Amino acid sequence: MSTMLSHAEQAPGGGVLRTSVGIAGRSVRTIVRLPSAFFPSVLMPIFQAIAFSGTYFAITLIPGFPTDRSMNWFLPLACLMGSGFAGVGLGLTTIRDLESGFFDRLRMAPTPRLSLLLGPLLSCWFRVIILVTVVLGVGLAFGGRLTDGVLGLFTVYVAALGIATMGAGWALGLAYRFGDMRAAALMQLTLFNALFLTNAQTPLNVMTGWLHSIARVNPITNVLRLARQGFLGEVTWHDSWGGLVAILVLGGLTLLFAQTGLRRLNQR
Amino acid sequence: MSSSAAPIIAQGLVRHFGSGDGAIRAVDGVDLSVAEGEIFGFLGPNGAGKSTTVRMLTTLLTPTAGSARVAGFDVVTQANDVRRSIGVALQDAAIDPLMSGRELLNLQAVLYGINPASVKARADELLERVGLTEAAERRVGTYSGGMRRRLDLALSLIHQPTVLFLDEPTTGLDPMSRITLWEEVRRLNREGTTVLLTTQYLEEADQLADRVAIIDHGLIVRQGTPAELKAGIGAPTLIIAVAAHVSQTAAAVLAPFGEMRPTAEGTLGVGLAGGSKAVAEVVRALDEAGIELHHLELHEPSLDDVFAEATGHRLEGAGDAGPKTEDDAAPKPEKGRRKRR
Amino acid sequence: MNLATSPLASPAATTHSRLTQTWAMSKRSIFAIARQPALVVPSLIFPLFFAALGASAFNKATALPGFPRVDSFLDFALAGNIVQGVLFGSVTGGTALATDIELGFFDRLLASPTSRVSILLGRLAGAAAFGGFQALFFTLALMPFGVSIAAGPVGLLVVVLSGATIATAFGGFTAAMALKTGSSEAVQGSFPLLFIALFFSSAFFPRETMRGNYRTIADVNPVSHLVEGMRGLVVEGLTAANVAKALLVPAAIGAVSITLALRTLSSRLASR
Numbered sequence: 031m032s033t034m035l036s037h038a039e040q041a042p043g044g045g046v047l048r049t050s051v052g053i054a055g056r057s058v059r060t061i062v063r064l065p066s067a068f069f070p071s072v073l074m075p076i077f078q079a080i081a082f083s084g085t086y087f088a089i090t091l092i093p094g095f096p097t098d099r100s101m102n103w104f105l106p107l108a109c110l111m112g113s114g115f116a117g118v119g120l121g122l123t124t125i126r127d128l129e130s131g132f133f134d135r136l137r138m139a140p141t142p143r144l145s146l147l148l149g150p151l152l153s154c155w156f157r158v159i160i161l162v163t164v165v166l167g168v169g170l171a172f173g174g175r176l177t178d179g180v181l182g183l184f185t186v187y188v189a190a191l192g193i194a195t196m197g198a199g200w201a202l203g204l205a206y207r208f209g210d211m212r213a214a215a216l217m218q219l220t221l222f223n224a225l226f227l228t229n230a231q232t233p234l235n236v237m238t239g240w241l242h243s244i245a246r247v248n249p250i251t252n253v254l255r256l257a258r259q260g261f262l263g264e265v266t267w268h269d270s271w272g273g274l275v276a277i278l279v280l281g282g283l284t285l286l287f288a289q290t291g292l293r294r295l296n297q298r
Numbered sequence: 299m300s301s302s303a304a305p306i307i308a309q310g311l312v313r314h315f316g317s318g319d320g321a322i323r324a325v326d327g328v329d330l331s332v333a334e335g336e337i338f339g340f341l342g343p344n345g346a347g348k349s350t351t352v353r354m355l356t357t358l359l360t361p362t363a364g365s366a367r368v369a370g371f372d373v374v375t376q377a378n379d380v381r382r383s384i385g386v387a388l389q390d391a392a393i394d395p396l397m398s399g400r401e402l403l404n405l406q407a408v409l410y411g412i413n414p415a416s417v418k419a420r421a422d423e424l425l426e427r428v429g430l431t432e433a434a435e436r437r438v439g440t441y442s443g444g445m446r447r448r449l450d451l452a453l454s455l456i457h458q459p460t461v462l463f464l465d466e467p468t469t470g471l472d473p474m475s476r477i478t479l480w481e482e483v484r485r486l487n488r489e490g491t492t493v494l495l496t497t498q499y500l501e502e503a504d505q506l507a508d509r510v511a512i513i514d515h516g517l518i519v520r521q522g523t524p525a526e527l528k529a530g531i532g533a534p535t536l537i538i539a540v541a542a543h544v545s546q547t548a549a550a551v552l553a554p555f556g557e558m559r560p561t562a563e564g565t566l567g568v569g570l571a572g573g574s575k576a577v578a579e580v581v582r583a584l585d586e587a588g589i590e591l592h593h594l595e596l597h598e599p600s601l602d603d604v605f606a607e608a609t610g611h612r613l614e615g616a617g618d619a620g621p622k623t624e625d626d627a628a629p630k631p632e633k634g635r636r637k638r639r
Numbered sequence: 640m641n642l643a644t645s646p647l648a649s650p651a652a653t654t655h656s657r658l659t660q661t662w663a664m665s666k667r668s669i670f671a672i673a674r675q676p677a678l679v680v681p682s683l684i685f686p687l688f689f690a691a692l693g694a695s696a697f698n699k700a701t702a703l704p705g706f707p708r709v710d711s712f713l714d715f716a717l718a719g720n721i722v723q724g725v726l727f728g729s730v731t732g733g734t735a736l737a738t739d740i741e742l743g744f745f746d747r748l749l750a751s752p753t754s755r756v757s758i759l760l761g762r763l764a765g766a767a768a769f770g771g772f773q774a775l776f777f778t779l780a781l782m783p784f785g786v787s788i789a790a791g792p793v794g795l796l797v798v799v800l801s802g803a804t805i806a807t808a809f810g811g812f813t814a815a816m817a818l819k820t821g822s823s824e825a826v827q828g829s830f831p832l833l834f835i836a837l838f839f840s841s842a843f844f845p846r847e848t849m850r851g852n853y854r855t856i857a858d859v860n861p862v863s864h865l866v867e868g869m870r871g872l873v874v875e876g877l878t879a880a881n882v883a884k885a886l887l888v889p890a891a892i893g894a895v896s897i898t899l900a901l902r903t904l905s906s907r908l909a910s911r
Contacts, residue, residue, distance in 0.1 A: 045411070052408035056394065063396045063437075070831075081838040084853030088703050088844070131392030135453070138356055139409035140381035231696040241695030296360045 046148065049141040053149025057123070058156055071119060071157070075112030075165045079105050080172055086231070094235045096262045102177075105169035106186055106257035107230050112165055113158045113190040114225055117197020118217045120154045124205040125213060137295065147288055151198055158194045162187055174261065182260015185270065189257035192277030193250075197221055199284025206291030209298065224250050249276035303370055305461045305492040306332035306355060310364035313350050313516075324350040326516035327364070332494055332509075337487050339507030340496040341601065343613055347516040348496035349389055352465050355494070356386045369461050382410070385454030387447070389465045395439030399430050399449050402438065403456060410457040424452040428482065444475030451482060462486060464495040468502060480506055500601045500613060512605055519608040524601060531599035531607055533569035536580060537561050539593035551587050555580055560606050565593070660753050664761020668732070669768050682728035683773065686720040687780060693843070694784070705847035709874050713786045718870035719842035721777050721798070722862065725770045725806045726833045730826065732766040732806075733813025737823040749908070759904055762814060763807050763897070770806020774799045790877035797882055801869050804889040809833070811896025818903040842866045864888045 061068045082104040090098050097103055127133040136146055166174075166186065176182045200220065204213040227244045228251040234242060245251050249272075256273025259265045313325040325347040332338040340348050353359040355366055357377040366373045369383035393402055403421040412420060425431045428448040433441065438449065447467060454462060464483065468476040483506060487493055497503055503510050504524050512520040512527075520527055533556055540548045545566060549558065552568040555576055561567035570576045574596060584591060597603065605613040694713045701712055709715045739745040748758050778788065778795060788794045817826050837843075839853070840862040849857055857863050868884025875881060 048411075049409055052405055056397065056405060059401070060396055077835065077838075080853075081835075084849060085838060085844045086697075087850055087853065088705065088848035089697070089700055091703055092699050131388055131390040132394055133392075134358055134388055135392050135406075136409070137358060138381055138384075138386050139406075140378045140411070141409050226692060231692065232699075236699055237696045238698045239695040241692060296358070298359075 046142045046145050049139075049145040050149040050152055053136065053145060054152035054156065057150065057153030060123075061157065061160075068157070071112060071116055072161050072164050074115070075108040075161065076168050078111055079108035079165060079169045079174075082107070082231075083173070089232060089236075092232075092236050094233070096233055099173060099175060099261075101169055101172055101174040102261040103258070105166065105174045106189070106261060107225075107254065108169065109162045109165050109186055109190050110193045110254065110257055111225055112161050113194040114197040114221050115218070116154055116157050116161060117194045117199075118201045118221055119157075120150050120198045121201025121205040121217050122211075122214055124150065124202055125209070125211055128205065128209050133295075143289075143292065146292060147202070147285065150202070151195065154194050154198050155191055158190050159187070162190045176260055177263055178260045178265045181265045185259050185265055186257045189253050189273060189277070192253060192273070192281060193225075195277070195281040196284045199281065199286075199288045203284065203287035203291040206288065206295055224248070228254055230254065249280055252276045303367065304331045305334055305370075306330070306338070306366075306368050306494055308351070308355065308364065308366040311351065311354060311361055311366055312363035313347075313354060313359060314362045323516050325354070325361075328513070328516070328518055330511055330518065330521070332492060334492055335487065335490060336508045337483065337493045337495065337506050339503035339510040340494065340513060341498070341500070341503045341510055341605070341613070342496075342513035343498055346513045348498075348513055349465055350516075351513070352386075352388075352463055352494070352496055356384060356463055357381055382457070383459055384461045384463060385457070385459035386463045387450045387454045387465065387467055389469065393438045393446060393449060393453075396437060398435050398437055399425065399441070399452075400434045402449065402453060406453045406456045412457060420456060424455060427455075428452045429478075444471055444478070447471060447475070447479060448482075451479070455486075460490075460492065462491050462493045464493065466496055466498065468497070468499065476502075498613065504601055510601065512601075512608060514605070514609045520604055527601065527604045528599040531569070531603050533557075533571055534574050534599065535559050535561075535567050535597040535603060536570050536577060537565050537567045537593075537595050537597060538580075538584070538591055539565045540584075540589055540591060544589050547587060548584065548589050551583050551589065552580065555583075559603070560610060560612065562612075657754050657757055660757035661760045661764065664753070664757050665764035665768070668735075668762050668765020682724045682731065683776060685727070686724040686777060689723065690716050690720045690777075690781060697844075700844075703848060706845055707870075707874055710787075711785050713781055713784055714874055715845075715870065716843070717777065717781060717786055717873050718798075718866050720781075721774045721802055721869065722805060722842055722866050723837055724773045724777060725802055726809055726837060727830070728769055728773060729766060729806055729809035729813050730830050730833065732762060732769075732810045733817045733826040733829070734823045736762055736814055737817035737821060737826045740817065740821040741823060755904060755908060756901070759814060759897075759900055763810050763900075766810035767803040767807045770810075771799045771803035773806075774802025786873075788873050789875055790872040790881070794872040794877050797877075797885055798869055798872055801865070801885040801889060804886060804893060805865060808889045808893035808896050811893060811900045815896065815900040815903045818900065818907050836860065836862050840866060861888060861892060865892075 079101065083100040086104070087100045089095060090100050090103070095103075124133065127136075166183065170176070201213075201217045204217055207213070208216075227241065228248045229237070229245050231237075234245060234251070237245065252272030253276050254273075255269050256277075259269050308328055308330045311325055311328040312323075315322040315324060328347070328351055330338075340351065342348050350359065354361050355368055355373060357373050357380050360374060368380045371377075371379040371383065373380050397405070400421055403424060404417060407417040407420065421434075422431070425434050428451055430445060430448055430452065433445060438446065441449065451464075451467070467483070468479055471479065480502070483493060483495070495502075495506065507524065509521070509523050510527060511518045520530075522530070536552075536555075538548065538552075542564075549566055552558065552566060556569040556571040559567040559569050568580075570580070572579075577594075577596060581591070581594070602613050605611075690713060693716045694711065697712045700706060701709055701715065707715060736745070739748075745758075749755070775795075778786065778798065788798065790797070813826055813829060816829055817823075820826070839856045840846075840860040841849075841857055842862060846854060846857045846863060864884055865888040868881055868886070868888060871878065871881030872885060
């Protein structure tokens, strides 16, 4: 070789943070280079916020409804839906990387295996922050009103990042196990069900029947409650802790699902 | 490397997919040893087990049984040490079409922990080496197949590995690009890199490899230098074509001259124990039997003959000197089954 | 015997062969749908899921001012769910046509003596059959949960016919898109547009409860009117106005879309 790398030039394999940021950077670059792939993920929650709040405008008149603005009720839902599907989107791009062989390149590098999860997750969080900021901006322009200032905004972001993490962990775990686009429908359907079998459309005290029984025990109901606080009243620990626990537990479980799937790639 | 042991050692390497009666035995007990500074060729048709073996040696796949050490480290228990020491260019030049060549090299440098201060110089050097300096800032999606392979090679060299794995490096390339890549492999080897390359092209193995292992159905059937393997066949092969209704008679006429060998459909082949000077006698014998010759040719032994003699079928024609497209080389994954062999 | 005097040249024979060809194309279209459950499940299961969700979430909404008088939210929701399923299914038909074009099967059809109109009408007939089936399927599936059609069996028949007509109408648009672009991906891209058309209407909630610009859009959206025609048959009963809305609105849309599809087919043939 014309130049030999000296010990001063070589590090013993990239550290977790540096390699995670490097991997995340690739995905962030894609947003700029292929914006047509990113726009739908922002437009869809904007549409949902406007369509739901317009169609179901009158449900705020139902006795016991916690707000008189339909946008206040549906805007946090739209943010969480967008974030959840951003997590699923990560699963889809990972499937493409698996099919093209690019993922093999990452696996053959002497990086800690943690960076193969953390890197994509960082890029997902970055996307979610942009997405939620835009959607909130549009929602506030279309009639939404904050009821507890910046703290209310903060809870939306926390809930959104939590849902994105769950969506990402679940989608990555499926991507590693299936390795192809058959997993896509499963990712999307399960996320949709998880988000809608909750107090997504109406509060628990307004809904009746089978949905009430499921929504009461669905942990995502708590995450929605966490997100909606800043649009329904004050942010309180009482309405926050359930969502935070759900995020930690479900986030942890889905990331574990992803990690075990990653290890099983060595068997395929 | 942790010791002066051979850079690549595999003992009884096995990889099965699935279980029970339906299990696919992609690699069924491979032993090999690649000496330092050697170019080792792994030759076999599609589905023989080449890529599966390489995936095990490069830590992508866990062996079902057996063991392997690369650069002195165990591929299972010391996987990260193996990864630090090897460069790999797999069958598909797996690169992100939205990134530029330089960005990919930068990412690779990050993954391998190259000191940030030396990344640019290293990338410049490698781009120059593989002739991609002009195209460095362009997106890889605009590169030709040959350019992608060269970039893939550059990526595999970023951390100056002592062992290089090349999985079918010239599949799908035009002849000029193939020759360019061969030159680069030879140059790397002269500089001290040990190379293991898999191929289904006889000429590639013949031209490049110091030693060749022929693999079929997951097992190594022959191993040695190309010259040794061809000499082991010994006799040249005489191939004739006659009318179908006299082919059995013709086979009987040929039989005393040596061992019958498998040849293309519509022809007969015999290994001439008496060497090429026996050709005249064969022609005379056929003439005396009233058999009209439509075609006659004499083949000195090739690696394809070695393969045919070892396995009973030919390598050339099995994939017709390689897949038509890169899609053929890598069958699409099915659930629960391996992606490539 | 030359072509002019051949029995094949007679108008009766030409019409007969056109009908036979249309029937053959229709059968192919129907079987193609039946053989792809993965495509069919979203246009059958999804609307039912939405109906079930709505029944639980919005039952108390039926007491809101402006809400039509219904026994349950499902009575209100049935028409919207049928239209939702039919619209999603129409994308399937257009995608199948685009796939035929991509794979070259369409060219093979054109090279045969099959009349060009039969190719298109056969495709739309398949869509109509599936749309009618969806209307019947959703009604029967929700009946055990208390849904009943106030207009009786005749009303159910009109609902089924309406489903078939809506499927034909929107199938014409997706067919036109398929013929214009020759790309199944482009046709699938129309899915969000249909989704928007569905939401900015009275498919899921009464127009009377909406406000502002949203209400204005729903008022002029033809989807609102064809849903309300069908809904009237379910909730109010068999009236001329309900029958007219349920059948004439989609028929009018269909006249436009089929004309568009035929024009697109002609220009595609002319450019070959």
